[in-house]
Amino acid sequence: MFTDIHSHILHNIDDGPEIFEQSVELLNKSIQNGVQNIIATPHFYASRHSLNDRLQKTEERYKELIDHISKNNIDVSILKGFEVRYFDGISHSDSLLELSINRSGVLLLELEPSPITEKIVDEILNMNYCGYSIILAHIERYIKVPGFKHIKNLIAEGEVISQCNASSFISGFLQRGTFKLLKENMISIIASDMHSVDDRPPRLKEAYEIVERKFGLNVKNKLIFKAEEIFNSCLEK
Ligand SMILES: [Fe+2]
Secondary structure: OEEEEEEOOOOOOOOOOOOHHHHHHHHHHHHHOOEEEEEEOOEEOOOOOOHHHHHHHHHHHHHHHHHHHHHOOOOOEEEEOOEEEOOOOHHHOOOHHHHOHHHOOEEEEEOOOOOOOHHHHHHHHHHHHOOOEEEEOOHHHHOOOOOHHHHHHHHHOOOOEEEEEHHHHHOOOOHHHHHHHHHOOOOOEEEOOEOOOOOOOOOHHHHHHHHHHHHOHHHHHHHHHHHHHHHHHHHHO
16 A cells, blocks of 8 residues: 655645545545545645645645545545645744644645756755754655755765655656656655546556566665555554
8 A cells, every 4th residue: 555645635725626626536536546544735835835825725725525434434644744845934934833734844846847946955954953854745846956965965865855756757758857866865755746536646556566677675674664654654643
């Protein structure tokens, strides 16, 4: 059974499902794909979102889905967090705990599509220093971004946990770079980053099959275990 730590499963909140039925469709598709634990991570952009509105809306959508799961006795666990877009001064923000997964201090962080500077590295290290565990979302997107070496150093030194999208293992122009990152031991977790059953559906099973074929069973199991370990660590805090 798999754990999916990055998903846009909640409806009418970002570029994920528009209506509740589509959210349920994503849930069912995930279960068919072998997923038992899901973290709902709607986008959070400090420049365009009000924190309180975002927290309230996410809580409402999350409760709707949880109610559906419990009414129908569905065997799946869901936590809520956010996919937080990096912003200057993030490490000094008062909102980090609220934005972390299940208020655990584990934060899914998305970088901007712009050069990765030492300032960004300092902000990440500062968040670590303040007790946050940082998961960098879809790191394969930044391979060609100037300063990517900083990200590789952070991963190698264990300062961040790195996540790649399942879709990048399956096909597309990021596939080759994604394989290279895994070969270099730069990927800790695979997640779906699912948005809809048509656009980026949950395809963890296919991604793990590819990993097993190309890199072996141990590598696959390590990735599966790490995602579950992160989920459990968010439950406990
Ligand atoms: Fe995402």
